[in-house]
Amino acid sequence: xxxxxxxxxxxxxxxxxxxxxxxxxxxxxxxxxxxxxxxxxxxxxxxxxxxxxxxxxxxxxxxxxxxxxxxxxxxxxxxxxxxxxxxxxxxxxxxxxxxxxxxxxxxxxxxxxxxxxxxxxxxxxxxxxxxxxxxxxxxxxxxxxxxxxxxxxxxxxxxxxxxxxxxxxxxxxxxxxxxxxxxxxxxx
Numbered sequence: 001x002x003x004x005x006x007x008x009x010x011x012x013x014x015x016x017x018x019x020x021x022x023x024x025x026x027x028x029x030x031x032x033x034x035x036x037x038x039x040x041x042x043x044x045x046x047x048x049x050x051x052x053x054x055x056x057x058x059x060x061x062x063x064x065x066x067x068x069x070x071x072x073x074x075x076x077x078x079x080x081x082x083x084x085x086x087x088x089x090x091x092x093x094x095x096x097x098x099x100x101x102x103x104x105x106x107x108x109x110x111x112x113x114x115x116x117x118x119x120x121x122x123x124x125x126x127x128x129x130x131x132x133x134x135x136x137x138x139x140x141x142x143x144x145x146x147x148x149x150x151x152x153x154x155x156x157x158x159x160x161x162x163x164x165x166x167x168x169x170x171x172x173x174x175x176x177x178x179x180x181x182x183x184x185x186x187x188x
Contacts, residue, residue, distance in 0.1 A: 046135075
């Protein structure tokens with residue numbers, strides 16, 4: 001596997017070595033030893049799968065400490081534009097975002113550490129999205145930031161008119177008004 005740092009180095013793209021022939025393909029999607037060698041030492045405790053249609057935007061979601069989640073995300077079917085936003089108070093990259101296209105064809109995964117809000121936009125007719133999480137879902141600690149907050153400035157490949165949002169995401173606060181209790185620590 002290749003571990004590729006993005007513009008915010010704590011967020012990584014993981015490119016597997018894909019072995020294929022006329023029957024199809026095979027690749028390792030997770031190996032604890034390789035992930036640990038690249039600084040991802042948190043234990044994954046929950047897996048989730050979502051299915052969404054074209055132009056659905058999910059996010060930007062995060063959980064407050066002490067239930068902050070790291071996520072290893074991958075597209076099983078379709079194509080999405082995946083985004084991570086740094087919400088660690090005191091971080092030199094607070095409020096900045098990174099994004100990448102994840103698809104069933106490129107087999108890329110993104111590691112989104114605790115202290116980041118996460119979201120994605122579906123670019124194909126249908127997308128099936130897999131999340132490995134480092135903390136259990138804790139509804140009382142879940143928070144959302146407005147997907148198109150101009151202060152963050154995400155270059156989404158969908159317009160406001162096209163975006164399909166959940167009721168919760170449609171009324172999310174902007175980053176400046178969001179409840180955030182995650183504090184940046186270089187040792188974290």
